[in-house]
Ligand SMILES: Cc1cc2nc3c(=O)[nH]c(=O)nc-3n(C[C@H](O)[C@H](O)[C@H](O)COP(=O)(O)OP(=O)(O)OC[C@H]3O[C@@H](n4cnc5c(N)ncnc54)[C@H](O)[C@@H]3O)c2cc1C
């Protein structure tokens with residue numbers, strides 16, 4: 001059956017539930033406190049839907065001060081807290097436990113300042129990723145990290161998972177586009193790290209907080225770098241008769257020193273699923289597809305595309321199709337960005353997120369299909385190829401418990417393979433509960449102990465997102 | 479005479495630090511063995527530790543844009559190796575020898591420890607943004623790795639960034655891995671003359687708010703020497719740079735007539751910006767580095783200049799101000815810090831006598847809650863306080 005272990009809830013906390021809820025009513029606006037089973041159900045899982053746990057209660061504060069009051073209370077009374085943005089984590093990072101309060105940022109969704117001269121925007125952490133770009137787009141600016149879930153996911157969740165997206169090959173992921181945060185520590189103290197300038201003073205605590213999966217504090221505000229959009233952008237579809245050819249083309253483009261804005265990969269299974277959903281005009285007679293986007297002036301795009309096309313052809317590309325209009329461009333990206341959702345309509349899936357050196361892409365793709373076959377399952381590959389960040393979607397039937405454990409076992413094998421070839425367990429989705437027990441494949445005990453010590457410097461009682469990231473037998477060693 | 483550990487490898491590094499920790503003996507950590515590095519002075523310690531024997535490129539995959547090196551590797555060796563494949567360290571680290579009049583070759587470990595980044599920082603990020611993996615030895619002597627050799631990685635806490643810019647107070651780096659970039663096919667500068675600080679920053683802001691591949695933006699005011707120069711650098715393919723230069727000249731029409739600067743002249747200009755060349759002499763002047771939002775920089779400078787004799791220039795489109803203080807009892811600290819107080823930014827005293835650096839906070843003082851976190855983090859890496867104790871902050 002299900003493989004991921006949950007710790008036994010603390011009975012003493014469960015017994016105190018009524019008085020905890022009573023105390024919380026004094027700390028947040030009543031509209032921001034959710035306690036009924038029906039309403040709490042919306043918070044019992046995230047995008048790792050195979051696992052669910054009812055939280056003790058859910059609070060939805062409206063201000064940093066409310067967040068501070070709730071955290072201080074939980075700290076003083078030993079109650080666990082699970083931070084939550086939109087709940088789109090694919091690694092179970094936002095899944096609660098029965099003895100924990102979920103602290104959701106969804107009501108903190110105001111834009112606080114936009115400054116085009118200094119090229120930043122300051123927002124509350126519950127603002128969605130897409131709405132940031134929506135705010136600045138009218139002036140021709142954008143916020144670079146663009147996870148496919150950008151319509152729903154929040155900036156706070158992006159920071160916690162160091163989220164990326166198709167366009168991060170050129171512009172970097174969240175950590176490279178974040179200037180500052182306001183955050184609340186578990187004892188209720190409010191700190192500012194960084195701000196509207198580059199490179200914060202003192203230790204790079206901002207860099208440490210990014211990707212810390214809600215274990216160091218709760219981010220309530222963020223200052224993000226915005227950039228002027230390129231004059232033009234053009235995606236091109238390259239179809240290949242073999243996965244190896246497509247993988248090799250990616251490696252060759254990077255090796256030639258060409259850094260397009262995006263290089264996205266889809267195999268046949270993914271192409272079929274996405275095309276059926278988005279009608280994007282993807283070629284159906286190929287084994288693999290690359291979506292390569294270039295940007296700049298027309299002349300520049302033409303020149304870069306000529307180079308890329310030559311490389312693609314040399315690797316056997318049979319289809320080369322440039323987008324000819326904004327509508328086509330939108331359809332091409334819609335197909336790619338709805339890949340996970342579209343897959344979800346045809347099967348249940350587990351999404352892996354390992355990163356590998358780009359030179360190993362072809363090899364790893366071939367090995368993945370062997371692994372999945374060995375477990376008697378199917379896979380669809382759709383991922384950020386330019387930086388080697390793979391997303392094999394392992395398809396299975398959640399109503400069949402034996403399939404779920406096979407899918408999880410196949411996922412583990414794939415991630416071990418990623419580490420073996422010099423890569424890592426997760427490129428952008430985070431460890432959460434999903435990959436917690438694989439951390440030892442990538443790290444020695446000494447590495448993990450040092451991480452745990454740093455974690456404990458922020459949260460000595462291990463109350464924030466307690467059961468995530470680190471193997472359960474690995475806890476505070478002071 | 480101070481004694482010096484010179485470990486040859488990570489193992490030796492670890493045992494040296496374990497020795498020091500057992501004896502509770504503080505160590506001064508050095509790269510190439512330059513005598514006094516930046517930060518608060520570490521007077522009176524018996525022992526130092528240098529990484530100068532741990533050198534060499536440990537990993538280079540040009541086709542994957544990744545390079546790794548041992549900490550004592552001279553930056554010049556890495557540059558040379560990358561240049562063979564027409565690649566570069568993206569963040570353009572400055573060479574502090576110009577400011578300090580020293581001769582020891584900068585090491586890559588020292589660059590990472592200081593998160594040293596140059597003019598291209600505004601376009602491609604700082605040293606910390608290119609750094610994707612580290613190995614290090616903590617103050618306990620434990621060997622710890624974080625990150626790796628792949629471009630995207632959110633597995634576990636990011637101890638890579640935490641150690642970049644920690645000035646060797648948490649651990650001694652034993653290997654550093656970067657993502658690199660192809661060298662741009664073409665690089666040229668576009669300049670404007672005769673502008674005051676406010677107009678110049680406005681011109682740079684207009685350029686940085688454009689989509690024309692700007693990779694650097696600086697203003698050197700008239701007080702530095704001859705006429706004022708306001709310049710941006712464009713980098714990219716032949717066509718895009720030529721196109722950008724034309725478009726930028728149009729964009730800048732209201733500011734004046736833009737002039738093209740190419741080849742060595744352009745390259746030398748940016749080397750001088752990178753190394754703060756104009757402030758190096760005379761050597762006894764204290765030098766500050768101010769990081770703040772560009773739009774605030776002209777006001778802050780106007781404020782400082784009313785109270786203090788300074789020479790200065792702007793990099794990072796105005797977001798970085800280099801400042802040499804002509805004469806002041808406190809290296810100008812009270813004036814500089816007061817002028818910066820409401821900006822949110824921070825000021826670092828980069829060059830000053832050791833007596834001055836002892837008396838004045840070299841790094842921006844931290845608010846109490848952040849200081850407390852910093853102390854806790856120091857404690858968990860280096861409980862016996864053997865590594866560069868007190869270099870960044872007293873007690874850390
Ligand atoms: C269809 C689909 C497509 C996706 N595509 C991408 C993609 O292209 N790229 C990518 O990187 N990811 C992708 N994801 C994963 C996910 O969307 C991201 O990880 C996202 O950043 C999570 O944001 P969220 O607001 O939903 O956070 P949640 O899922 O609510 O939380 C995620 C983690 O962040 C913590 N957290 C949330 N808010 C805060 C806060 N304010 N302070 C501290 N900790 C906090 C939580 O405790 C949890 O550990 C995708 C997910 C789905 C379902």
Ligand SMILES: Cc1cc2nc3c(=O)[nH]c(=O)nc-3n(C[C@H](O)[C@H](O)[C@H](O)COP(=O)(O)OP(=O)(O)OC[C@H]3O[C@@H](n4cnc5c(N)ncnc54)[C@H](O)[C@@H]3O)c2cc1C
Pocket residue numbers: 506507508509510511512513514515516517529549550573574575578580581582583584585586587588589591592594645646647649650651652828829830866869
């Ligand atoms: C910001 C700055 C200020 C400087 N100030 C002075 C000065 O006042 N006087 C002077 O003579 N020279 C100074 N220098 C010049 C510099 O020391 C020389 O140019 C030298 O050659 C730099 O290279 P290095 O590798 O020897 O670094 P070092 O100067 O030896 O080291 C720089 C910093 O990095 C740390 N460090 C070095 N290697 C490692 C490692 N492997 N792991 C962890 N930490 C490490 C050191 O402890 C130190 O805090 C300064 C350099 C910088 C970057």
